[in-house]
Amino acid sequence: MTSTSLKNARVIDPANNVDGKGDVHIRQGVFTADAHPNTNEPTATINAEGLIVCPGLIDLYARLREPGFTRKGSIQSESQAAIHGGFTSVLCAPDTQPVIDSTATVELIRQRANLANGARVIPIAALSTELRGELLSELATLYAAGCPVASNADQPINDTGVLLSIMEYAASFDIPLLINPVDAQIAKNGCAHAGAIATRLGLPGIPVAAETVALARLIELCSSTGCRLHISRLSSARGVELVKQAKQSGLLITADVGIHHLFFTDQQLLGFDVQFHSAVPFRSLADREALRAAVADGTIDAICSDHAPHDDDAKLAPFPSSGAGLAAFDVFLPLLLALPDLLGIALSDVLAKVTSNAANIIAHRDVETPLNPTAMALPSGDLSISSSADIIVIDPDQPFKLCTETAHSQGLNSPLLGAASLATVSGEDIPLKGKVIHSFLAGRHVYGAEI
Amino acid sequence: MRNHDPQFNQFGKLHHFLTLDGLDKETLTGILDAAEGFTGVNDKKIKNVPLLRGKTVANLFFENSTRTRTAFELAAKRLSADILNVDLVTSSTKKGESLLDTLRVLESLQSDMFVVRHSDSGAADFIARHVSPSINVINGGDGQHAHPTQGMLDMFTIRRHKGDFEKLCVVIIGDILHSRVARSGISALVTLGTGEVRVVGPQTLMPADVETLGVKVYRSIDKALQGADVVMGLRLQNERMTSATIPSSGEFYRTYGLTPERLKLAKPDAIVMHPGPTNRGVEIAGSVADGKQSVILEQVTFGIAVRMAVMSIIMGHGEAVREAEQAAS
The missing domain is CATH 3.40.50.1370 (Aspartate/ornithine carbamoyltransferase)
Known part of the structure; x- marks a missing residue:
């Protein structure tokens, strides 16, 4: 294996409070302190002047669509799109077909991911069999097979007793639960934020209460079970408030937001634009502002892609019948890089949300459980010496424009298609910039010009 | 963000009639004034005017309706159009693909105007955005959105x-x-x-x-x-x-x-x-x-005159588009 030195880069390593000019050295798959190998192995040097070197991004929630929905995307296409977009690790949603509730499915995903040679694919276990919210799935077995967290995907857990049981069981093994808070009885057949825009367009609404009622239930059960709870994809100001209170009361709760929810509101739905049809709805301007503030003040720990590639036919339908979700891998980095200016926080703090914080959320804690987590290669989200060298090199100033020809995801369902700035998309004059130059996965050069 | 209002054609004229949201006072008043002229037709012995002679209006009803469909049918007949009633009531699990496919088939029947009723809010907007520009679309009711x-x-x-x-x-x-x-x-x-x-x-x-x-x-x-x-x-x-x-x-x-x-x-x-x-x-x-x-x-009675007004206005605006298309081909 070739050793690599990245020279004169702006090195950002949020976990170690590093942000400054420097060199990074990779040898035998891990970071090393110096560039001089003791062996005769060849060393490549990359001049990274003007570029950013940081840990590879970790996505806490993405749909790769395989098995089951390969007309929308495959592990091959989406793990490649992920690596092009700066992700070295991607947690894949369990709402595949079959759902990820058996080791066979985990094994299938692992094999396909190995062949794909893209980002590291980490399957999320379905927390109930077939995601029906009725029976516990084999969380410990799935953990041993390689699923560090369990989730309900976008499916409801209607029975509170079952939810309590799932949380107690997960707590026994210290397996974090990643749950999208939605009360299905309140959300019903809604397809848009219940507010002025949905009212004007006659679209069935999803009230904020669908999120907050589910959150309140989750927080109470988290408190009584001691379960590690990660709130996946917050959408509302009131939801942020509930998470903040729960954190202040000392609960082990973390939360994330989908990247698009930091940029869009329900205003974008005018004209029935199906590209803004999202399962977690884009809410009001006040909600978006609260989400931004929560990213800045740390209430929101992580930012995920909520990547949902679709085939063209899925979006060729009237709004309520169109497929929900946005393809995000291709546009994630330019949006992420716009956040420091937008939120008035350091780039390092923004990167922490997709590197070290994300790694901490899925990492196994050193507690006494019957599980053996050592077999699982989880990303560390940092550049610490001797840690696995998952690393990306970014040019933050290169203008970005998503085109059908250059998109890497199989899903072209992005409202940013053809846009050089958000001005024409959401009215905010935010230019899109940023490109991944190189990616390394466990020290292996997996993307970028040959070195 | 979709700025373009699909109701207006390249000449800035009302080409489809999908929603009243966004139409100005002059447009609405213009339709009401035109309808006044058509109320007289209903009182005459011979109730037909030849404004839409040779044109075909297709009633595409994806949702049950007798009253609205009949009203449109009568309005089209009074304007001397040929009327095609297509019963498309399907299950609620219908797929978008089939809607677009259905649309393509109906397009090939050489209609000049679609009157659409569908249970999805935004369905008429969707159809207007995907239909051939030579066809005028009237929303006969879409979900909870507009009528x-x-x-x-x-x-x-x-x-x-x-x-x-x-x-x-x-x-x-x-x-x-x-x-x-x-x-x-x-x-x-x-x-x-x-x-x-x-x-x-x-x-x-x-x-x-x-x-x-x-x-x-x-x-x-x-x-x-x-x-x-x-x-x-x-x-x-x-x-x-x-x-x-x-x-x-x-x-x-x-x-x-x-x-x-x-x-x-x-x-x-x-x-x-x-x-x-x-x-x-x-x-x-x-x-x-x-x-x-x-x-x-x-x-109910005024509904005929109003629909005649809407149909004749947008069919007229559609003529310019159809002529431009013909000249181009």
């Missing part, structure tokens, strides 16, 4: 009886949440400068932030009716009683039904409107529906 010809015939009826909108107080009673008739009505009333538009009903039948539509929200029907010039009822679907929206038709009638006693709270010359079909003893008393203040049947 623009109903909205216009309501405005026509109000103007005939009350004249100037600016002095009027209009009250809309009942299920605003699920009503495309209410949305189109409110939109037109606000654009036409109506003095006050009130909505009244239980919170379960009110959409979120309904006041942003430009209406005043009332909980008490007695208060809402005071000083009203126009009282509009809405049809209450039976499924509202089975979906925990309201407890029973009896309780709805007791709390929000338009009874003769309540109607007395409105101005003595107030008119009573309803898009039909009425549920007597649920949202309206039979004696009110049949009473001398009721203009419900007039609405």
Whole structure:
């Protein structure tokens, strides 16, 4: 294996409070302190002047669509799109077909991911069999097979007793639960934020209460079970408030937001634009502002892609019948890089949300459980010496424009298609910039010009 | 963000008729004025005018309807168009792909105009955006979004009886949440400068932030009716009683039904409107529906003239596009 030195880069390593000019050295798959190998192995040097070197991004929630929905995307296409977009690790949603509730499915995903040679694919276990919210799935077995967290995907857990049981069981093994808070009885057949825009367009609404009622239930059960709870994809100001209170009361709760929810509101739905049809709805301007503030003040720990590639036919339908979700891998980095200016926080703090914080959320804690987590290669989200060298090199100033020809995801369902700035998309004059130059996965050069 | 309003063609003319939301006062008044001209046709012995002779209008109804479909059919026939009724009622699990496929097939039948009814809000907008530009689309009702010809015939009826909108107080009673008739009505009333538009009903039948539509929200029907010039009822679907929206038709009638006693709270010359079909003893008393203040049947009659006006206006605007296309090919 070739050793690599990245020279004169702006090195950002949020976990170690590093942000400054420097060199990074990779040898035998891990970071090393110096560039001089003791062996005769060849060393490549990359001049990274003007570029950013940081840990590879970790996505806490993405749909790769395989098995089951390969007309929308495959592990091959989406793990490649992920690596092009700066992700070295991607947690894949369990709402595949079959759902990820058996080791066979985990094994299938692992094999396909190995062949794909893209980002590291980490399957999320379905927390109930077939995601029906009725029976516990084999969380410990799935953990041993390689699923560090369990989730309900976008499916409801209607029975509170079952939810309590799932949380107690997960707590026994210290397996974090990643749950999208939605009360299905309140959300019903809604397809848009219940507010002025949905009212004007006659679209069935999803009230904020669908999120907050589910959150309140989750927080109470988290408190009584001691379960590690990660709130996946917050959408509302009131939801942020509930998470903040729960954190202040000392609960082990973390939360994330989908990247698009930091940029869009329900205003974008005018004209029935199906590209803004999202399962977690884009809410009001006040909600978006609260989400931004929560990213800045740390209430929101992580930012995920909520990547949902679709085939063209899925979006060729009237709004309520169109497929929900946005393809995000291709546009994630330019949006992420716009956040420091937008939120008035350091780039390092923004990167922490997709590197070290994300790694901490899925990492196994050193507690006494019957599980053996050592077999699982989880990303560390940092550049610490001797840690696995998952690393990306970014040019933050290169203008970005998503085109059908250059998109890497199989899903072209992005409202940013053809846009050089958000001005024409959401009215905010935010230019899109940023490109991944190189990616390394466990020290292996997996993307970028040959070195 | 979609800035482009699909209702207007490359010449800036009203090419489709999808929603009243976004149309200006001049456009709405123009349609009402044109409809005035067509009311005369209905009174003549020979009721046809040749404005749409040689044109084909296809009624594409993905949702059950007799009244609206018949009204469009009659309007098209009075304009001397050929009319094609396509019954497309399908299951609620229908797929978007099939909608587009259906559209392509119907396009190839060489129609000039589609009248569309569909259970999805935004379906007419979707069809207008994907149909060949040589076809004009009229929304005959899409989900809970819009029913623009109903909205216009309501405005026509109000103007005939009350004249100037600016002095009027209009009250809309009942299920605003699920009503495309209410949305189109409110939109037109606000654009036409109506003095006050009130909505009244239980919170379960009110959409979120309904006041942003430009209406005043009332909980008490007695208060809402005071000083009203126009009282509009809405049809209450039976499924509202089975979906925990309201407890029973009896309780709805007791709390929000338009009874003769309540109607007395409105101005003595107030008119009573309803898009039909009425549920007597649920949202309206039979004696009110049949009473001398009721203009419900007039609405139906005016509906023909209004639809003739809309069809002839947008078909005319479509001609320019069709000629441009022909010249290009």
